[in-house]
Every structure is written in C-alpha cells, then in structure tokens.
Amino acid sequence: MSGEASxxxxxxxxxxxxxxxxxxxxxxxxxxxxxEVACMSPYHWHRIYHATYGETLASTVKRLRLHKAAGKLANSDSAVAEIAKTSGYTSLQSFSRAFxxxxxxxxxxxxxxxxxxxxHINDRCASGTTRSTSMHEVNIKQVEAFEVISFPHTGPYINIGHAFEKLFxxxxxxxxxxxxxxxxxxxxDDPSSVPENELRSAACVTLCGSNDIDLDENMAxxxxxxxxxxxxRFKGPYSDMHKAYAWLYGEWFxxxxxxxxxxxxxxxxxxxxREVAPNDLLTDIYLALK
Structure with missing residues (x-):
C-alpha cells in the first residue's frame, strides 16, 4: 500500500x-x-490513537461524556439521574464521582x-427597572483578516467537538x-431563531506555512x-458559554x-x-461590530 493510501x-x-x-x-x-470499529487489533489501535490524539481512548470517552452532561446540567431541567444515564454511566454514584x-x-x-x-441577565425589579447582576470586561480589538482551514458542522453548537476531533x-x-x-x-446562525439541528458552524485552525494544502473533500x-x-474572555467549560453570549447581547450591547x-x-x-481541567479552559469570544 502506498504512503498516500495508508x-x-x-x-x-x-x-x-x-x-x-x-x-x-x-x-x-x-x-x-x-x-473493532477501526478494523484493527486493540493493542495496535490504542497505541496509534494515543500517539495521534495525545490522550487514551478512555480519556476521550470520559471527556466527551462529561462535556455532554455538563451541557445538560447547565441548559436543561433534566434530572441528574437521567443525565447520568444518557451520558453512559450505569449508576448515579459513578457519574457523580467522575463529574x-x-x-x-x-x-x-x-x-x-x-x-x-x-x-445572569439583568434582574427586573418590582418598579419595572432593571439592575445589573454581573459585570465583565469587554475589549474592542481591531482584527486583520486571516485564512483558516474550515471543517463544517451542522447541528447543536455544543456538539462542534465532533468536527474538531475529525479535524485534529x-x-x-x-x-x-x-x-x-x-x-x-x-x-x-442565531440559535434563538434557527432550529438546533440546522445550526451551522465550523471547526477551524489557522494556516501555518504554505496555503497549498490538499484538503479533504468536506474541508475548505x-x-x-x-x-x-x-x-x-470566558473561563470555564465550553458547555457554559451560551450564557456569556446572552449577557453580551442582552446587557453589553x-x-x-x-x-x-x-x-x-x-x-x-x-x-x-486534553491538557487542562474544564474549569480552567480559556476562550476569547469575538463579536463583530459595525
């Protein structure tokens, strides 16, 4: 088999x-x-996966399950026991311990x-006025246009990690x-006006070196x-960031x-x-201005 085919x-x-x-x-x-899904022996496949992604398969599965659970805890009223079950945990105790x-x-x-x-968005007082419950620093930055490799994702924004895993x-x-x-x-897309399963997003990385790259058919x-x-700047799990957007649009603008x-x-x-705890993740959210 040629190197390209391999x-x-x-x-x-x-x-x-x-x-x-x-x-x-x-x-x-x-x-x-x-x-079995990869059509390889467990021993060889695990070593290849670990070398490629920098974490074990067990770590990937745990990280993605808990990311899914954190999103449901932050964004739904589902019972904790139900979230544990739909996140692949056989008992509430094991889920609570891992989380x-x-x-x-x-x-x-x-x-x-x-x-x-x-x-939190502003609370509305009895008088009908609003009062701020949180203040955060927003910086205005001038950004020069730049190119990226883009891997598209359609569906809930919280699942864009699916595209990132493939891109990496x-x-x-x-x-x-x-x-x-x-x-x-x-x-x-605006998640308040577009059905969740139709939301369009893209996992991207900046180009380093030549732009002459043979991209996969679903990349651009x-x-x-x-x-x-x-x-x-947002510090915390990716599953929590929608609250920051709501604050930006509802209070800051x-x-x-x-x-x-x-x-x-x-x-x-x-x-x-893969290297830091969810609570230590740092993300800069960029919203374009007129």
Whole structure:
C-alpha cells in the first residue's frame, strides 16, 4: 500500500471511531469495541490513537461524556439521574464521582453554581427597572483578516467537538499539526431563531506555512473577516458559554452604544481540553461590530 493510501485509510479509521463514539456516548464503549470499529487489533489501535490524539481512548470517552452532561446540567431541567444515564454511566454514584473529579463539584451543585451562573441577565425589579447582576470586561480589538482551514458542522453548537476531533485527526495523519496554530470555532446562525439541528458552524485552525494544502473533500479554506470586534474572555467549560453570549447581547450591547456587525461570531480557544481541567479552559469570544 502506498504512503498516500495508508494515510487516507488511517484518516477514515479515525473518522469511523469518532463518529461511533459521538453516536454511542450513552452506551458501553470499551477498547475492544472501538478497535473493532477501526478494523484493527486493540493493542495496535490504542497505541496509534494515543500517539495521534495525545490522550487514551478512555480519556476521550470520559471527556466527551462529561462535556455532554455538563451541557445538560447547565441548559436543561433534566434530572441528574437521567443525565447520568444518557451520558453512559450505569449508576448515579459513578457519574457523580467522575463529574466531581473533573469539574470540581458534584452535578447538582454545578447546576446551581457552575461558571454559567456568572452571566445572569439583568434582574427586573418590582418598579419595572432593571439592575445589573454581573459585570465583565469587554475589549474592542481591531482584527486583520486571516485564512483558516474550515471543517463544517451542522447541528447543536455544543456538539462542534465532533468536527474538531475529525479535524485534529486529519492534521495529525497529514503531519500538518503545528503548536503555533490558532484553534477557532465559527458560528453562523442565531440559535434563538434557527432550529438546533440546522445550526451551522465550523471547526477551524489557522494556516501555518504554505496555503497549498490538499484538503479533504468536506474541508475548505475560509477567511475570517477583519474589522472591529468586541472580545470577551470566558473561563470555564465550553458547555457554559451560551450564557456569556446572552449577557453580551442582552446587557453589553444595549449599554455600549455599539451595534453588532454582519460577520459571524468566532471563538479563539486559548488552551487544550486534553491538557487542562474544564474549569480552567480559556476562550476569547469575538463579536463583530459595525
């Protein structure tokens, strides 16, 4: 088999496994089953996956399950026991223990005190006026246009990690990963007006070196438009960021004297969820200004 054919085969195997994990997070996912999906022996597949992604398969599954659970805790009223079940945990106790180890507090407490709670929209007083419950620093930055490799995602924004996992696997197999690359998420639609399963977004990385890259068929070169942006730094799990957007649009814009521009919002991910705890993740949210 030629080197090019071998690279393409490994790329497909990574995509098969990532698709299977995302589709079966609520079911048992052991090394043997994922190796079967990849059509390789468990021993060899696990070593290849670990070398490529920088974490074990077990760590990937745990990270994605808890990300899913954190999103439901922050954004739904589902019972904690039901969230545990749909996140692939066989008991509430094992779920609570894993969640506490990763997010620093048990699920019920996280629902009430997680990072999403720092961005409460104004409370309305009995008089009909509003009062601010949170203040956050927003910087205005001038951004020069730049190009990115874009991998599209359609569906709930919280699941854009599916596209990122595939993109990172592609970069690793192609030998294109560079630690100087910026990792960005671009979000094209308003989730309050577009059905969740139709939301359009893209997992992106900045180009390093030549633009002459043989992209996969579902990838493209895209341009992040230049101009003025309002930038808010968010610290915490990705699943909590929708509250920051609500605060920006509901509180900051009305008081800023500025209006949002026509370019899509994007997020600049400043550290790696494989290397830091969810509560220590740093993200700069960029909203274009007129």
């Amino acid at each position: 690279t393409a085969l490994y790329q497909k195997r990574f995509q098969w496994v990532i698709d299977y994990i995302y589709d079966h997070l609520d079911q048992p996912l052991d090394l043997n089953k994922l190796a 506490s180890e990763t997010y620093g507090m048990p699920p019920a407490k996280y629902r009430k005190q997680g990072s999403h709670t720092q961005f 696997g592609w970069l690793a197999v192609k030998g294109l990963f560079n630690p100087e690359m910026k990792v960005l998420g671009v979000y094209y 070169l895209a341009t992040i438009q230049g101009g003025e942006y309002a930038v808010l 009305p008081k800023s004297g500025r209006e949002p521009g026509n370019q899509p919002a994007f997020e600049d991910y400043l550290n790696n969820p």
